[in-house]
Amino acid sequence: MSNLKKDRKPLEIPKPTFERLKKYLALLLQEESEYISSEGIAEKLNITPEQVRKDFTYINIKGKPKVGYHIPPLINELSELFGIGVMDNIIIVGAGNLGSALAKYAGFKKIGVRVVAIFDNDPVKIGSFVGELSVLPFSEENLKRVIKRFKVKIGVICVTEESAQEVANVLVRNGIKALWNFAPVTLKVPPGIVLENQDITTGVLTIKHLLEKK
Amino acid sequence: MSNLKKDRKPLEIPKPTFERLKKYLALLLQEESEYISSEGIAEKLNITPEQVRKDFTYINIKGKPKVGYHIPPLINELSELFGIGVMDNIIIVGAGNLGSALAKYAGFKKIGVRVVAIFDNDPVKIGSFVGELSVLPFSEENLKRVIKRFKVKIGVICVTEESAQEVANVLVRNGIKALWNFAPVTLKVPPGIVLENQDITTGVLTIKHLLEKK
DNA sequence: TAGATTGTTAATCGATTAACAATC
DNA sequence: TAGATTGTTAATCGATTAACAATC
Incomplete structure (x- = not known):
């Protein structure tokens, strides 16, 4: 017994990215339109669109060029990450x-x-x-x-x-x-x-x- | 008029360091002993002593080898950083x-x-x-x-x-x-x-x- | 098609960690 | 003095930014 591994697997998502993902979710839950671009997210949170796109590479989500990201699936994906589906x-x-x-x-x-x-x-x-x-x-x-x-x-x-x-x-x-x-x-x-x-x-x-x- | 400079001088203290400095202050305000070592601070906050010492290089504070940091001046220094002296x-x-x-x-x-x-x-x-x-x-x-x-x-x-x-x-x-x-x-x-x-x-x-x- | 916006790789930047000399 | 702990420089690591190709 007592074989608890010390090597607690590090969060594969970098901490700063993780914190921003929380903000994206909070923002998206307030959003009423159906699509949002990385630029749209970025300016509300005072960060760069590149950062937003980079962060999204850590979750399983695809945007559409010229359109942006479809909000409902984005919310779903983030929800899953944070375990929101489970009450x-x-x-x-x-x-x-x-x-x-x-x-x-x-x-x-x-x-x-x-x-x-x-x-x-x-x-x-x-x-x-x-x-x-x-x-x-x-x-x-x-x-x-x-x-x-x-x-x-x-x-x-x-x-x-x-x-x-x-x-x-x-x-x-x-x-x-x-x-x-x-x-x-x-x-x-x-x-x-x-x-x-x-x-x-x-x-x-x-x-x-x-x-x-x- | 309207000569607001766009080059808002970046916080000279790195953001992560700044956030930790807040935690150090909160911790020190709870502390009752007179001295504390970087190791002492580190273990309560789950970080490394090296990090603590490095962070302290951003503020004007000296520790004593073998003893650690004198808490009252440390609190003063951090207080000044956060503008606590001014009500x-x-x-x-x-x-x-x-x-x-x-x-x-x-x-x-x-x-x-x-x-x-x-x-x-x-x-x-x-x-x-x-x-x-x-x-x-x-x-x-x-x-x-x-x-x-x-x-x-x-x-x-x-x-x-x-x-x-x-x-x-x-x-x-x-x-x-x-x-x-x-x-x-x-x-x-x-x-x-x-x-x-x-x-x-x-x-x-x-x-x-x-x-x-x- | 042209143009806008995404996705991704490479380059840069900055923070953390390691190592060790300084010092009480 | 010896030993512990600080202070600082250099090396590493990781995150951000830049650049640009892919794509709707």
């Missing part, structure tokens, strides 16, 4: 404003994500409704039941800095495979667990830096 | 859950950001309190007054997809210099206006993709 059930821990905002977010459906439960420890919040969901007490028992019943792999952390690591531990202990962390802390997770930090404040640092040099 | 007043448009979460976020202070007003058009929300702030009606008059009085340069967009572009237009028209957009739309802004998109959903796409290939 993932997720749970949210922390029913504060941020957790509530996510729980109610309508756009998840389009990207194959469904919030099936929201947890909190605050007695005032427990039992109250966030959208269609009633806030559940954050007990291991509840957690275990929900995770099992809905085959939940992804847990979202919307608690304070102080409790985030503990929440992460509990989630992982109960079978969660990926953490989406909104708390401004550097979490430690066991190998094999996917961790995605979504530090919401970093954006404003870029803004401050750009404004400064004007 | 920026920002306004939030949209007092839904997300806008409210941001308005109450305590961590802004540490990075030189202060929320001075929150706006909404919903009569139910207007006049109610979000933290210490009373929600103001989103009128150009109010906007103009607040922007002038608090010298606001940064506007945060926390409204729906549908209203985001219109809100952006109004903000820019009234003198806002930078937009921090949380709505899942590709905004169009005039040249010279800083735009930072914070698409909150992209993180989960990465997670889905990583889970898929297991």
